[in-house]
Amino acid sequence: MGKKTIAPASNDPPADDPASVKKNPAHVSMSPVNPSSKRIETPKYDVGQIFEGSATAVVSGEKKTGEPGAITPDEKIRKAYFWIVNNAIISPFYDIEFNSSKAPFEVRFTGAGSKLTLPSDQSYSSFVMLPLLNFLVRKRALFIGGPGRGKTASALLMGLLAGYPMKEIKQAVQHGQPQMTISDLLGNPLPRDLLNAKQMEEVKIAWRKWIDMRVKIVDEYNRIPTRTQSALLTLLADGYAEVLDQVVECGESAWFLTANDDIGGGTYQVIEALKDRLDIVVIALNFNSLFLDELLFRVESGIKPENVVPKDIIFTPAELDQAYKEIARLPIPKPVVRRLEFFTSQFDFCDLAANIVEYKSKDVIRLGGKALSEVCRADCGRDKVQNLCSQTQNGISVRARLTIINFVKAMAYFRGNPEVTLEDLRQILPWLLREKLFPNLESPVFMSNPMFATDRIAWIRKLWDLSMALYDEINWDNADPLTPIEQEFEQGLDGLTEAEVNKRLAAIENAITKLSKESKLLSYVYDTVLKLKYYHQRYGNYLKWLQFKG
Numbered sequence: 001m002g003k004k005t006i007a008p009a010s011n012d013p014p015a016d017d018p019a020s021v022k023k024n025p026a027h028v029s030m031s032p033v034n035p036s037s038k039r040i041e042t043p044k045y046d047v048g049q050i051f052e053g054s055a056t057a058v059v060s061g062e063k064k065t066g067e068p069g070a071i072t073p074d075e076k077i078r079k080a081y082f083w084i085v086n087n088a089i090i091s092p093f094y095d096i097e098f099n100s101s102k103a104p105f106e107v108r109f110t111g112a113g114s115k116l117t118l119p120s121d122q123s124y125s126s127f128v129m130l131p132l133l134n135f136l137v138r139k140r141a142l143f144i145g146g147p148g149r150g151k152t153a154s155a156l157l158m159g160l161l162a163g164y165p166m167k168e169i170k171q172a173v174q175h176g177q178p179q180m181t182i183s184d185l186l187g188n189p190l191p192r193d194l195l196n197a198k199q200m201e202e203v204k205i206a207w208r209k210w211i212d213m214r215v216k217i218v219d220e221y222n223r224i225p226t227r228t229q230s231a232l233l234t235l236l237a238d239g240y241a242e243v244l245d246q247v248v249e250c251g252e253s254a255w256f257l258t259a260n261d262d263i264g265g266g267t268y269q270v271i272e273a274l275k276d277r278l279d280i281v282v283i284a285l286n287f288n289s290l291f292l293d294e295l296l297f298r299v300e301s302g303i304k305p306e307n308v309v310p311k312d313i314i315f316t317p318a319e320l321d322q323a324y325k326e327i328a329r330l331p332i333p334k335p336v337v338r339r340l341e342f343f344t345s346q347f348d349f350c351d352l353a354a355n356i357v358e359y360k361s362k363d364v365i366r367l368g369g370k371a372l373s374e375v376c377r378a379d380c381g382r383d384k385v386q387n388l389c390s391q392t393q394n395g396i397s398v399r400a401r402l403t404i405i406n407f408v409k410a411m412a413y414f415r416g417n418p419e420v421t422l423e424d425l426r427q428i429l430p431w432l433l434r435e436k437l438f439p440n441l442e443s444p445v446f447m448s449n450p451m452f453a454t455d456r457i458a459w460i461r462k463l464w465d466l467s468m469a470l471y472d473e474i475n476w477d478n479a480d481p482l483t484p485i486e487q488e489f490e491q492g493l494d495g496l497t498e499a500e501v502n503k504r505l506a507a508i509e510n511a512i513t514k515l516s517k518e519s520k521l522l523s524y525v526y527d528t529v530l531k532l533k534y535y536h537q538r539y540g541n542y543l544k545w546l547q548f549k550g
Contacts, residue, residue: 011232025087025301026080026308033078034122034416053499063469072429073315073323077132080161080313081174081414082462088157088305089150090291093291095457096124096427098415112451122415130282130431131158133258133410135215136323139403140255142435152219153306154213155256159215162254162549163316169217175224178267182208182231186211186241187226187248202497205246208236210234214253214320220259221274233274279403323413330373331410335477340404340425342476342524343467344389347437349523351380362394373442381422381520386446388463390447393438397434400436407432422468430460437463479512482528489535493542496512501543509535 073081084090097104097119127150134141135158143151152173159169174185187207187321210216218224224232235241240249257278259270296302315323332340352375353364365375376384384390402423411428412420428529434456439446446452452459471477485508496504512529519525 016346025305026310027087028079028083028310030310033082034077056075056467064431071312073130073319073326074416076315076319076389077136077323077414078416081124081128083310083313084157085125085131087153089125089128090287090294091125091127091150091285091400092288092291093125093127093285094123095126096129098123098427099422127154127282127284129396129414130280131155132279133149133407133414133428134158134256134282135161135254136320136327137371137410138214138252138254138324138408138414139150139279139406141280141282142258142278143256143258143282143284144261149284149286150286151282152217154216154284155215155219155258156306157309158254158256159213159217161313161315162215162320163314164213164215166306168306169215171443172208172213172217174210174216176220176267178217178223178225180224180228182228182243185228185231186235186243189246194461203244203246205243205248207248211241211248214317216250216253216255218255218257221258222259223318226268226271228541230270231266233277236274237277261383275435276397276399280407280431281430299534327406327409327413330413330417330419332405332409336420336422336425338480339422339468339471341527342471343429343464344396344401344404345433345524345527346463346467347392347523349389350375350527351382351521352376352378357526358530361522362392366394371441376440376442382522387522390467391440391443391463393440394436396433396436399435404429404432426461426464428455429458429464433460476524480528481515482531483512485532485535491537493538496546498543498546501539501546505536505539505543508539509534 079177082330097117098121099119102120104120106115107118108115131141131154134455143154145151156166156169156173159172160166164172174180187205187209189203189205218232221232223227231241235250236255239251240247273338333443346362348363350365350372352358353360353362364373365372376390382390406518408420410422411424417424417426437456437460439451439453439456439459449459452462485504488504515525521529
């Protein structure tokens with residue numbers, strides 16, 4: 001097998017990579033990897049440039065981003081994705097599926113009734129896509145899967161894309177093991193200072209070099225002792241480390257942690273606060289045996305993908321900063337925001353949690369020392385199948401909502417969209433909420449669909465689809481009483497007369513009364529009436545000020 005031929009990738013022009021040439025692992029397509037994408041332009045005037053200088057830099061003869069012929073960061077990350085899936089990580093699992101106006105081709109198999117979908121638009125492997133998105137938005141990803149599935153190799157590739165040499169990356173990997181101390185993780189005080197210092201401030205710490213890196217890798221983090229986990233938590237969550245009253249800040253960086261499983265395996269139980277800080281879960285799937293020839297080619301050629309990463313897909317610090325800013329600026333249209341609000345409102349509400357309306361939350365049940373399943377067994381007058389709140393033990397936190405915003409913007413950025421779409425949300429949400437939403441296995445839904453207990457990705461995507469179906473069924477775009485009241489409020493309070501304020505207060509009271517007559521206190525109604533109450537308080541306080549002013 002001295003020569004290996006491959007068909008050209010669907011995004012390559014025939015002349016760029018004909019089927020007759022030998023495979024070149026360092027090859028990067030010269031064509032746009034997503035021709036239908038709309039390039040995102042950086043605004044001509046950038047506030048960051050005023051204070052920090054240019055957002056880009058010339059590196060070894062490369063053109064600045066924005067100059068003719070230069071590659072933009074969004075196109076570079078797309079090229080990086082396709083180089084990885086075609087040459088580095090063997091992951092033929094296209095489980096992030098997008099469709100064009102053409103319906104996907106679907107086939108259902110007998111047995112368990114499994115359905116295979118052939119998407120009609122460019123789709124992606126989550127095992128490669130999700131780390132790249134995490135790389136862009138500087139968040140915290142957890143790789144889970146059995147040994148030898150490529151978790152650490154994928155994390156190392158992210159370090160290479162950030163421009164670090166492989167030797168430096170390997171030296172910086174923190175390998176979890178039972179004897180790992182805080183000093184092993186963070187650094188040691190200098191011996192001479194310990195001997196000569198008269199006060200603690202004189203002791204200098206030799207901090208580990210990995211703390212300053214833009215990509216941080218912690219291998220088998222569930223083998224780290226609990227006390228050292230706490231130090232890791234401070235660094236990962238708050239961006240600083242402390243040893244002997246000396247503090248070092250690490251700045252924003254992309255974190256990649258690995259574990260063989262996320263249900264208690266490992267030497268030590270992971271502390272809940274550390275687990276909660278992880279933003280996204282990347283699942284390492286099994287190896288498809290029909291791709292054994294790829295492994296054979298690597299053995300015979302002596303080529304390791306990490307040694308042939310093309311320079312065309314390596315990011316400079318300036319390019320990473322530019323991509324980060326462009327992702328933050330990418331808009332989420334109001335209709336998409338409304339649907340996201342509707343979805344996230346479905347889970348935390350529990351009518352039986354408390355008498356006071358504001359306290360009707362599953363967290364109140366937990367703080368009261370009771371299990372949700374114990375409370376949920378009682379009759380609350382709701383259909384436990386149609387109401388999604390019965391399926392989860394908890395709601396979606398503020399931190400999880402911020403994570404959703406960051407990653408859905410990154411997903412749209414990668415696809416070259418000028419704004420976030422509903423399908424971006426549908427595809428990215430399951431991986432963001434897999435470790436955030438805990439299933440209530442006593443819910444009738446899990447009794448009729450037991451596979452949802454193990455396949456949380458499918459379960460969360462089903463939750464989204466059911467939520468969107470309900471949104472359309474109740475015509476919430478037009479029936480939501482909050483919309484006109486919110487639009488009025490956003491115009492500001494300055495200049496309103498007492499008569500106008502009283503009119504708006506009456507409108508809020510009428511809206512709440514109407515909701516109470518037309519619907520039970522369902523989850524989305526609950527959030528709506530509480531926001532109406534918020535507006536009522538704002539107008540009421542303003543009315544008092546007007547009356548005092550005379």
